Amino acid sequence: MDILEMDACAQSEALAAGTLSAVELMQPTLARIAAVNGTVNAIVSLRDSDALMAEARAADAAPRRGWLHGIPFAVKDLANVAGLPTSMGSPVFAGQVAAADDLVVARIRQAGAIFIGKTNTPEFGMGSHTFNPVHGATRNPYDPTKSAGGSSGGTAAGLASRMLSVADGSDMMGSLRNPAGWNNVYGMRPTWGTVPSEPVGDMFMHQLATSGPMARCPRDLAALLDTMTGADPRQPHGISPADTVPHLDAALPRQRVGWLGDWGGALPFEDGIMAISESAITQMQGQGHSVSRMAAPFDADLMWESWTTLRSFTVAAGLGDIHADPERRALLKEAVQWEVERGLAQQAMTLHRASVIRSDWYRRVLTLFDEVDVLVLPSAQMWPFDVDWVHPTQIAGVAMDTYHRWMQVTVPAGLIGLPVVNLPIGFGANGLPAGLQIIGPRGSDAKLLQFAQAWHQETDWPGQKPPKLPAA
Template identity: 60%
Template structure:
């Protein structure tokens, strides 16, 4: 099962060609062998309980499209009976009483939850470390970061400990770790996958849950389970047809945004690698055109940091007085508390302007393309990159500016593996579509996968 698709192993379990118990035993053996080297899966359940649960699957009929599949959930979401630490000592050991919305959907589809996947504290920062569970390292170089905040999920997939994984994405958290771990991550159109209906459900439209996998068809499989309206929430989208995703690249018009007209710095080698990947898509029949910067870099960034301060502060302000938040969280909260209503309005106006501009781009292009990160995986003992190509970073997340355009507009993105740099480290490519174009992106990604299959070509050194 280690290199098998989720779709394939589920099909074999449903047809009783392999038992759920055998799949569970192989999963646990794989975790025992690999996880101590990478620290991707945390709060692992008792093996005897998991094997008993898998036997119960074998004794019954088909349970759904995730029939008997072992899964671990990102440690920001609640799974009934498992701890939800969010990487914070404030919540370490607190056991969830109920499943979050998307988790309940996965359980109803037949998944068996084996534990959690590691994440940064409160999901802040694209580097997976926290004081509760420690650091998760890159399986292609254990001295380097795996990205985040869905870093544990990406590493577990890359190392064959999971065949499917969930994650969440505010500022590239499904995209950067996918790119740095040579797997696929998808940020769906905003509101296609509902969030948990707690606190405000109208205003904070930045983050979304989504799937990660080793191939696009498996992305579509999990997205079909996670997606769909929730009557408790005001926003939502109808689920597109996600069955039988087939490769389609011929005639797809791709706009390459590169370094945003010279505004964004990159480490050496990233842009040429991604441009070579676009050349492969051209060979499959796509049309690629380099585009000038379509919107002000600073207008995008100022809108983003304002709305992010606002959202994070709304969530974490009650914890500020604990004195136990990491410095980056304190900075976000305090900046959010200083905002006025007009500050937020101005940011929303800039965001609206970018959405309209992007809509015009999609009149002449089907997809926009960008790298998944501006730096290669950095040393795991660093908190974040202090500079890129000699340009100092003024915040802990400025080095991830490349993911902001899609996040700010709520656009769907599939992050595909783009290949490897000279130092043997992976990088990814963001394929960005207009709102609602989730299936079309998956079809383009499937064409890419059929031609390249980077996860199958290059196994991690720690696998």
């Protein structure tokens, strides 16, 4: 089997058994990057090949550190890797070299990964379309004229095009789900609090974003999730879940699936998205799961109000200092400036109302999980769009009033920190991939991965249909 077609866990097992060396894995990885990254632009800040080969030789000579020992790994360019640039896709930080690893990156390093570079992201991760003035646009491996999604677009495109076997990403508004769906891979937003953030700044008020894993199979998702998770004693809301890998192959009882569709007509979808989603729902029934078609369980407009208020508040808290400097403010893209200014204008009781709405939705979702085991929504409301767009301005004739309204379908889970896995569900008549979000209650990460594993064993869309890119 082609080494680069192997899942990360299979590569790991071969490395542990001595049937594959880190050098033998690094060589084709670098060749693949040389062959396809010029088209896809998923890997940025790639390290010198001689230095990487030297690290691979050192890994072969050293005791095994963990399951990622000797595996090439690229980190999303929002996180710090010691010695590598962290641009965040912004001219504000272009060329800035990190002095130390972020917490989650340190955990991945401890597991033995060899960091080869970074994966591309939109400016500050803002927007589900990966382009920025520092590194340019990441293109979809299934059609390089189209977007790879975002903000973990570089991660997803790197996996789909076989430059990476497993990788990290982050998710506030679908950033581990939309690009996974658009690149025919698996992405997971874990239960909020299981993967710690950096122990800096406020640690109580901002609970929207989280890091998580992305891969071409659920087993690799589970393995990387187990590496990334675990409470940090410096942070108050951490959760230390049980490892998910040992439970992955356990028999999954029949699941009660709640299909939310278009949220009672509140969410517009591009032609073909509902059809391919319905086909996947029928396939789930064929696997023995029961499906309930659910009415909209909560007011979509109220949820959007809460989301946009809290999101702008969070963005302003993170980027307000940059915005306050006129010279650096001028370097921020329009959407970032809009978010910061909106957040700075928020009043205390407006934020309180947004949090009350969020709390009401959380209480409502608890009753839903009395009726079903998982909730299901499409991972995006449209197909991958032209890579030259800034963002979509309409869906099915409905105008999008913000740069991120077209990703409203990702808000229900993100607003209240629920775990979600994107399932690849096949390809439309346009040849482009699509995905479904499977959403569980807080702490159900292992069960969602079991569900995904059963789906993967029957479908294996990433293996069935890789993108047609030049061979290394």
